[in-house]
Amino acid sequence: MNESTTAWRRGPRDWLVDACLFLLAVVFGMVLAGLRLDVSPRPPSWLFNLDQTVAALGCAALWLRRRWPTELAVALVVLSVFSELISGAMLIATFTVAVHRPPRTTMTVFVASLVAAIGYVLLRPEPDMPATMAWVTGAAIQGAVVGWGLYVHHRRRLAAAMRERAARVETEARLRAEQAGQEARTAIAREIHDVLGHRLSLLSVHAGALEYHPDAPAEEVARAARVIRESAHQALQDLREVIGVLRAPVGELPQPTFADIRQLVAESDRAGMRVTMAEEHIGTVPEGLGRTAYRIVQEALTNARRHARGASVRVRIAGAPGAGLTVEVGNDAGGHSVEPTGAARPGRGLIGLAERVALVEGRLEYGPTEMGGWRLTAWLPWSPC
Template sequence: MDSPAAPRHRRSRRDWLVDSAMFVLVVAFTFFMSVDRLGTAPLPPAWLFPLDQFVGALGCAALWLRRRWPVELAVTLVALSAAFEMVAGPMLAALFSVAVHRRPRTSGTVFGLSVPAAIVFTWLRPEPAEPPLAMFTLGLALQGAATGWGLFVHHRRRLVLAQRDRAARMETEARLRAEQAQHQVRDAIAREIHDVLGHRLSLLSVHAGALEFNPGADPADVARAARVIRESAHQALQDLREVIGVLRAPAGEPSAPTRPGLPTLADLRELVAESGRAGMRVELCDDLGSRETVPGRTGHTAYRVVQEALTNARKHAPGAGVRVRVAGAPGEGLTVEVVDDAPAPIARDAGSGGGHGLAGLAERVTLAGGRLEHGPVDEPVNEGGDGDPGGWRVRVWLPWPA
């Protein structure tokens, strides 16, 4: 891609050093050419040599304008080089400047103009001791070297700029990936905290509600309920510490679902028993072929599914019976189903609620590579098949490699 014209700006210290070095080199080149011409007798007419020196000096001074008008200066010096010998040095510097600061197409055009200028100079001012073809070849080689060197510098600068731009993009992408990872960690923490607090606080609400509506209860029952509330609050704090500690683990350590400390399928019976102690009627049907080969991530996700479903049933269908069924085998997948027998209107009201728990549950299952289905039950829930249809079902399938 062609590079645009360089914007006008004040010279930096480096620019002043480069321009001064180039000016000194060109002046030295022109001076030695003048001394050499004096040693070999200037070409006739006699007035041409002083004029040649004057034009060469003007060309050297004009190099200070090469950053502002590089193309115009180069074309002017190329045109003068067709008749004046001492302007050769400034002309080569101008060709180099155009190749560095302008598009390759522009520098090629200016170099093309310098070829007929060299032909005209060879014809107008031939050297008595040198063949014209040799002089033309030498001039063309010098002009090509100056242009080629400038193109090399031009493309090298473009390459450096491209590498800097690529490095900047990579840095931006790395920052975005880091921000995305932070968002994922925050989402994971939010899901875990929602599951833990939702379950524990629902248990606290049940026992606290029992104390509120039965102020004259037996002191032993009050003490038992208070103990359950204290233990649930303590366990909630412990769960939060474990969740936050695992999810903030340094990079390179096992991820949250596979590290010890988070519940898995082995803790499912305790979860059901805990809900039973809170007054729920929960039945667990465990049809698993083998527990040993269940991946930790899959077991943790299954536990959270049951926990969220029991919490929703406790919240939206108090007093309803709940059946939890866990089945599966290696290679077939793990199926978790939680069904309550609440009347259909209650179940549908539960489905039309906020839905934040189900939404988070669906995201968790999807991240684990599974599928989630939930909705009202259209057939009787009890095993006898009688009664009115009703209830709410949450069914999840999770991968279980062979």
């Protein structure tokens, strides 16, 4: 909002500035009037009285400079063609235009004031000063006032631009913080799903077996109970590590490696799944790449345990530096789902897995096979270095 729209809502500082400028214009006019009375020949009394009246009205009109700065400046410039005492008010009005209006408007008013000065020196020539010298003196004073006003104008624009930039930087910083927080929450949710989903699926499988086979031999019941106890204990341990994400950077927490995939497959095999694994990779798998491969196998085994109980599962990992790492997990047709009615909407784990693969610029494909099974295939880039 510019100052012209708040003319009638001046603050204490505005009232003080306007009063000082009004008094300055009045004093300037009175000094010129006193000097004019001391020189000879004196101007005609009617012209001197008219000049004083116009100057008084011009000084009073300065109180409207905030509302109509350009219009007031143009009017005073026109009156300055014959009025000498109004020059102080005219200079203040021109200064106001330079401060509050675009430079193009300021230069237009300035050129008009120079033309008006030519008219003044022609209509009221000074007896002891050449017309050219009088015009140059007036033009120099007006140019100094306009230059000062333009300086203030650009300083204010620079300050406003700096405030706007600071506000924009603050907004961007806030948005970046919100985005970082959202990414952190997403990472935590992904970790919780990946870590606890595997353990809880083991609990679900063995608890379901006890429910559907209450007359199972005591050895099988004891074996299922032992797996449930071990899985519950490990789930609590994993949960403590995941909660540590809220207290420490993720990099400081223990993370799975590529070598842990074998233990993951063996654990699933001990839990009753028929899992086979084949490795055809060349070289040592980098830490970040191995962690992503571990999460892929973990999610695939969890889904197979939930939705294809009893089916055989094959895990194949192949690749080499420069060619990428391929992780493939598939299961045969058969088996049945152990998800209870009203379970959480399926597919959330695969969505999180797709996000994890996309972070490393890999590819993820999954879907049913022609034989009625299910296959998940991921390709991960492997730097040749």
